[in-house]
Every structure is written in structure tokens, then in C-alpha cells.
Amino acid sequence: MTGVERREKLLSMLAKSKESIAGAEMAKRLSVSRQVIVQDIALLRAADNNIVSTNRGYVLLKPGKCERIFKVRHTAEEIEKELQIIVDNGGRILDVFVYHKIYGVVKAPMNIKTRKDIYEYVKTLSSGKSSPLLKITDNYHYHTVQADSEDILDNIQKDLEECGFLAKLLDFEPVDFWEKSE
Incomplete structure (x- = not known):
């Protein structure tokens, strides 16, 4: 399997999953090292795939949210x-x-x-x-x-x-997060 094919499979696995998938689990499924998965994830992110790493693995954020x-x-x-x-x-x-x-x-x-x-x-x-x-x-x-x-x-x-949890922005904060940005 080529690197391109492996990354396509990684994207497919992440797109189909409702839960995060551990790097070790992806490595096992694709018969490669975890380091190869880490590198592939970095390449997929560089190609504008919205992949988030968590303490439980990787998640592909779906567009439209x-x-x-x-x-x-x-x-x-x-x-x-x-x-x-x-x-x-x-x-x-x-x-x-x-x-x-x-x-x-x-x-x-x-x-x-x-x-x-x-x-x-x-x-x-x-x-x-x-x-x-x-x-x-x-x-x-x-x-x-x-x-x-x-x-x-x-x-x-x-x-x-x-509940009193929302807080006002302070003068030194650089961005007004309440404003919609384009």
C-alpha cells in the first residue's frame, strides 16, 4: 500500500468513526508503526483536513457544524x-x-x-x-x-x-470572540 492509499484509508476510518481512534489502533489496522500514523496525520492536516488530536486519539471534524x-x-x-x-x-x-x-x-x-x-x-x-x-x-x-x-x-x-459562568472580554485580550469573522 502506498502512502497516498494509506492516508485515504486513514481519512475513511476517521470519517466513519463516531468516536476518536487511537494512533496505535490505526497503526495496527494498517500494519504500520504509530510514528507513520503521526506523520500521515500531519500530512492530512497540511492538506486542510480538520483532524483534532485528543488524549483518546484522533477525530475528523465534520464540515457544516x-x-x-x-x-x-x-x-x-x-x-x-x-x-x-x-x-x-x-x-x-x-x-x-x-x-x-x-x-x-x-x-x-x-x-x-x-x-x-x-x-x-x-x-x-x-x-x-x-x-x-x-x-x-x-x-x-x-x-x-x-x-x-x-x-x-x-x-x-x-x-x-x-449560571454566571460567561465572562466579559478584558482590554488586553486581542480578539472579540463574540464578533462573527469571515
């Missing part, structure tokens, strides 16, 4: 509630990032779309091996959220606001 960035602020103890609001309304949390005055944007993929994903994420945080990004910015952080419609994103925004 709506996305919005929410700036939020809450305590570490309220993370589960915040994520449940998003997921229960039909959203998928693609990432978390903070804007730090010195370090700029620090970002991590999440790909959380179910309560089970939330449980696993919170369990990992509570193990004490890592702390959430919000701790370095006085609990302020952002999430890129994907949904099937703008209405769903509007409902998520309304519910986050009702």
Missing part, C-alpha cells in the same frame, strides 16, 4: 457543571485555552461530547497529576464549542450566562 468560542470563569470545583451545560445542550467541547498576558494563548484539545467523557476528564483532573488551565488565569478560560446549529450554541450561551 457551527462553532463558537465562549469565555468563561468559574472555580475548579464547577468544571463538571460547566461541561455538563454544554454537553446536555448538544455541544461538543473541542478545546480549552487561556490568554495569558506574558505567554499568550495556551491551548489544549478536549473533544468532550458525552457525560462519560466529562466523568473521565474530571477523574483525570482529580487524580492530582495535572491541574486545569484556568488556575493560571484567575479562573478565566475559553472553550471552542461545536454544535449542529446556531440555536444550540445560543442555548448553551444562555445557560452559561444564567
Whole structure:
């Protein structure tokens, strides 16, 4: 199998899957090393395929979905509630990032779309091996959220606001995420 054929199979596997697929699993299915998969994923991304890596593997984001960035602020103890609001309304949390005055944007993929994903994420945080990004910015952080419609994103925004989680942009932040960009 050529590299082009292998990358086509990788794209097909990702497109058909409803869950993330681990690099090791793809390597096993295609009889190559995990490093070859990592290189192929990089080439597919360079060809404008929207592939996201998570702690559970790779996901191909489908076109036609709506996305919005929410700036939020809450305590570490309220993370589960915040994520449940998003997921229960039909959203998928693609990432978390903070804007730090010195370090700029620090970002991590999440790909959380179910309560089970939330449980696993919170369990990992509570193990004490890592702390959430919000701790370095006085609990302020952002999430890129994907949904099937703008209405769903509007409902998520309304519910986050009702819980007091939505935060205003500050003067030093470079982008107004509420404005639609072309």
C-alpha cells in the first residue's frame, strides 16, 4: 500500500468513526508503526483536513457544524457543571485555552461530547497529576464549542450566562470572540 492509499484509508476510518481512534489502533489496522500514523496525520492536516488530536486519539471534524468560542470563569470545583451545560445542550467541547498576558494563548484539545467523557476528564483532573488551565488565569478560560446549529450554541450561551459562568472580554485580550469573522 502506498502512502497516498494509506492516508485515504486513514481519512475513511476517521470519517466513519463516531468516536476518536487511537494512533496505535490505526497503526495496527494498517500494519504500520504509530510514528507513520503521526506523520500521515500531519500530512492530512497540511492538506486542510480538520483532524483534532485528543488524549483518546484522533477525530475528523465534520464540515457544516457551527462553532463558537465562549469565555468563561468559574472555580475548579464547577468544571463538571460547566461541561455538563454544554454537553446536555448538544455541544461538543473541542478545546480549552487561556490568554495569558506574558505567554499568550495556551491551548489544549478536549473533544468532550458525552457525560462519560466529562466523568473521565474530571477523574483525570482529580487524580492530582495535572491541574486545569484556568488556575493560571484567575479562573478565566475559553472553550471552542461545536454544535449542529446556531440555536444550540445560543442555548448553551444562555445557560452559561444564567449560571454566571460567561465572562466579559478584558482590554488586553486581542480578539472579540463574540464578533462573527469571515
